[in-house]
Amino acid sequence: MPVNLFNDSALQLADAELDFKPHWLEPATADRWLALLLAQTPWQQPQVRLYGRQYPVPRLVAWYGDAEASYRYSGLIHRPLAWTPLLAEIRARLVATLGQPLNGVLLNYYRDGQDSMGWHSDDEAELGANPLVASLNLGATRRFDLRRKGQSRIEHSLALNHGSLLVMSGTTQHYWQHQVAKTRTLCAPRLNLTFRLIRSPA
Template identity: 65%
Template sequence: MSRSDAQSARASLDWSDGQLQYLPQWVDARMAEQWLRELLVRTPWAQPQLTLYGRTVAVPRQVAWYGDVDARYCYSGHTHVPLPWTPLLSEIRRRLEEQVGQPLNGVLLNLYRDGQDAMGWHSDDEAALGPDPMVVSLSLGAARRLDFRRKGGSRIEHSIRLEHGSLLVMSGSTQHHWQHQIARTRKVTAPRLNLTFRLIRNESET
């Protein structure tokens, strides 16, 4: 499947070693704008620091982790203790659980303030997410391009433009075989908020 195919208005992508579903208008524009405004103002944003090759650097975006009390999330060397669910995030979670037919007990909010904020190549394959994790990603604000490459590869094989109010569900073996990124761009000057809902499993389940 070409990158242009992946950018179609509604896409169900089955790459034999990964499954994605993209819903471009999962929430209407008016409500998406309300959600975006409230979350931008009321979220206690943080900017964690990482140590890379002996240097300490701040991640190029702002983040917040919400979830059930036992949904601690460890990634990039940090353990994120969940903030309690807000009424709005609880409502979004309820709608998403109905959409995907699976419980979701945590959400990572990533704020890309403009095109210079980014997310490097990675897979959501932490042990706490289980063997075939489902990642349910809601985009609000400026559209950004999500790229995919095979693990161990260097060539971008697929891209999806994540529009305001859109939903992307990554499931099956996607995280085993693929990495994804949000690259920097000079073309975007407005903020984008990404909410990635997950099911964090306790130690007895992993």
């Protein structure tokens, strides 16, 4: 069943189901969560292999989830860290909002404008036929771009601000890619939590 949380904020893109709530989280809670997560998370910077060479990913990451929720992306298998009380609280609030289970979360820490996420789709086999990705944004506002698969032109951009929630579901990952590009604009740290449902663990 399609997720349709916010009828007044659904983005009208063909072959996509996107819902954006810019003020999903009240500012005081967003501030508290950001400070605690930045301080408590054991951040890592894994290496990925491109064209025969190893490169560090341009951001810091951590993967949490249920014990069986291993997740493969960028050629790496990520074994989940156990839920912290705070991440369990955030998951419970999202599950109540979505009405759907979530068993893993990828934390991405963008330290400044040079940290980024390249073009990709969240279409790994573990996420099932029509993946649900709930993206909670804390800290600095960063631009989130969308383009059709096979195309180079950006068709839509969103400003993902402090306390906002973006939900991608349905066939979105079949037809669309997204990125968070580098920027020369001075910007404060940003934390992005993408909650998922791992259907067939890696």
